[in-house]
Amino acid sequence: MTSGEVLLMSVSRTSVLFMLSWVVKQYARWPASDAAALAHQELITTFAEVVQARAVLDGVASRMIGEIERRELAKQFGATSTGAWLTGSARIDAGPARRMVATAAALDSLLQVSAQLGVGEISVEHAEAIAGSVAAIDTACPNLPEVGREVAVQTLLDVALADPPAAVRRKGRELLLALHPPELGDDPAEDTDRNRFDVAVGRNGRGMIRGDLDAATYEKLLTALNPLSKPRPESDGVRDARTASQRRVDRFADLLDAYLGSGVGPTEGGVRPHLTLTASARDLAGCGAFIHDLDGPDPETTEPDRGSYEDLFVQAWPFQLAWMGPLSAEAAQMLACDCDLTRIILDGKEVPLNVGRTERVIGPYLRKALVVRDHGCAMPGCGRPAAWCEGHHIVPWAQGGETKLSNLVLLCRVHHAAIHKALWEVFLGDDDHPWFIPPPMMDPQRRPVPANNRRGTRAAA
Numbered sequence: 001m002t003s004g005e006v007l008l009m010s011v012s013r014t015s016v017l018f019m020l021s022w023v024v025k026q027y028a029r030w031p032a033s034d035a036a037a038l039a040h041q042e043l044i045t046t047f048a049e050v051v052q053a054r055a056v057l058d059g060v061a062s063r064m065i066g067e068i069e070r071r072e073l074a075k076q077f078g079a080t081s082t083g084a085w086l087t088g089s090a091r092i093d094a095g096p097a098r099r100m101v102a103t104a105a106a107l108d109s110l111l112q113v114s115a116q117l118g119v120g121e122i123s124v125e126h127a128e129a130i131a132g133s134v135a136a137i138d139t140a141c142p143n144l145p146e147v148g149r150e151v152a153v154q155t156l157l158d159v160a161l162a163d164p165p166a167a168v169r170r171k172g173r174e175l176l177l178a179l180h181p182p183e184l185g186d187d188p189a190e191d192t193d194r195n196r197f198d199v200a201v202g203r204n205g206r207g208m209i210r211g212d213l214d215a216a217t218y219e220k221l222l223t224a225l226n227p228l229s230k231p232r233p234e235s236d237g238v239r240d241a242r243t244a245s246q247r248r249v250d251r252f253a254d255l256l257d258a259y260l261g262s263g264v265g266p267t268e269g270g271v272r273p274h275l276t277l278t279a280s281a282r283d284l285a286g287c288g289a290f291i292h293d294l295d296g297p298d299p300e301t302t303e304p305d306r307g308s309y310e311d312l313f314v315q316a317w318p319f320q321l322a323w324m325g326p327l328s329a330e331a332a333q334m335l336a337c338d339c340d341l342t343r344i345i346l347d348g349k350e351v352p353l354n355v356g357r358t359e360r361v362i363g364p365y366l367r368k369a370l371v372v373r374d375h376g377c378a379m380p381g382c383g384r385p386a387a388w389c390e391g392h393h394i395v396p397w398a399q400g401g402e403t404k405l406s407n408l409v410l411l412c413r414v415h416h417a418a419i420h421k422a423l424w425e426v427f428l429g430d431d432d433h434p435w436f437i438p439p440p441m442m443d444p445q446r447r448p449v450p451a452n453n454r455r456g457t458r459a460a461a
């Protein structure tokens with residue numbers, strides 16, 4: 001090597017570092033609005049270049065992390081590890097920081113992968129996925145011949161060059177299964193001992209769920225949640241506004257309703273599990289003392305009555321769920337629309353005097369008649385199958401509404417809630433079928449729309 005070559009290398013390194021900082025400064029100064037100024041083709045091309053540049057820089061960062069680790073610089077700066085140093089100095093979360101260090105170390109022995117990352121053909125997430133898969137293979141098959149390992153790495157790299165990192169991880173799992181048929185439950189994805197399903201009540205009274213499931217159980221969950229979670233256009237073909245996540249929750253609630261309603265569950269104290277709501281008939285009818293109209297008496301002219309506030313706050317809230325506790329009057333009235341009812345008469349000291357038989361509010365014959373008339377959810381544009389629907393009392397039974405066909409409408413849970421929130425109104429038309437009045441924001445004139453299975457029917461009135 002001549003001194004000229006050494007000089008050339010050193011000049012080129014300096015200029016690369018200079019150019020790098022220059023480019024970074026240019027991009028930092030580039031106002032976001034400039035993206036809006038780019039023509040379509042420019043936008044697409046520049047975006048691809050930025051993605052590639054980011055991968056190249058990630059590759060450089062990864063090699064630098066490897067070097068920092070080799071020189072044990074973190075200890076010199078008083079950190080316990082390179083990962084901890086990254087967390088402190090570069091403000092990277094502990095998990096990702098640890099993964100960056102592990103990937104940097106793995107790339108030392110994965111030269112083809114390192115080379116593709118170096119030119120930005122794969123992303124650092126791809127490199128992480130390959131490194132993770134190879135590490136799992138190394139652990140499971142310590143005696144794999146070098147040539148086998150090379151083919152495995154190349155196979156993963158080929159996937160990375162064509163598909164996203166998730167596809168690399170999936171291929172990695174396939175390779176692992178092919179190389180090392182696991183004992184039943186030995187494979188982490190299939191290990192049921194690791195399963196967790198935690199439920200907790202949040203501070204705001206909502207339910208929190210966190211789970212970690214084996215592949216087969218998770219597959220069952222996805223299968224059960226999938227078919228009916230597809231977006232459902234609203235009336236007039238308007239796009240379903242619910243996100244995929246919201247649709248999944250609706251489907252999950254449908255599943256629970258179907259299960260609890262099917263009566264196949266095990267019994268508890270002789271009773272099949274149901275949602276249990278305790279409420280007095282008086283409160284359900286909305287005439288209990290709990291209704292406190294703050295806008296009612298004019299505060300200017302009426303003296304605030306301390307006693308009535310004491311009554312309001314001291315008495316127990318009248319609507320209580322067995323597990324979750326207090327529930328709003330509105331939600332209680334919606335649950336009461338279509339439920340199993342047990343009447344319990346209390347004496348003056350709130351001790352049960354008489355327990356009546358449990359009866360379905362909407363009995364099986366009436367429900368059949370309701371399904372024959374409405375087919376499925378009657379809300380215009382919905383029509384969800386009857387199996388996912390509830391009967392709604394147009395005049396609540398607790399307020400004297402009769403449980404008969406002319407006071408009932410079949411509605412899916414989402415639209416049942418929409419009616420109870422008074423977004424839409426429903427009434428029985430002269431044709432003895434339900435008619436719906438849309439909210440003013442949908443139709444300022446609030447013209448009635450026929451039930452879903454009666455599309456095209458003209459208003460009789």
Ligand SMILES: [Zn+2]
Pocket residue numbers: 333334337391392393416420
């Ligand atoms: Zn209802």
Ligand SMILES: [Zn+2]
Pocket residue numbers: 377378379382383384411412413414415416
């Ligand atoms: Zn519906």
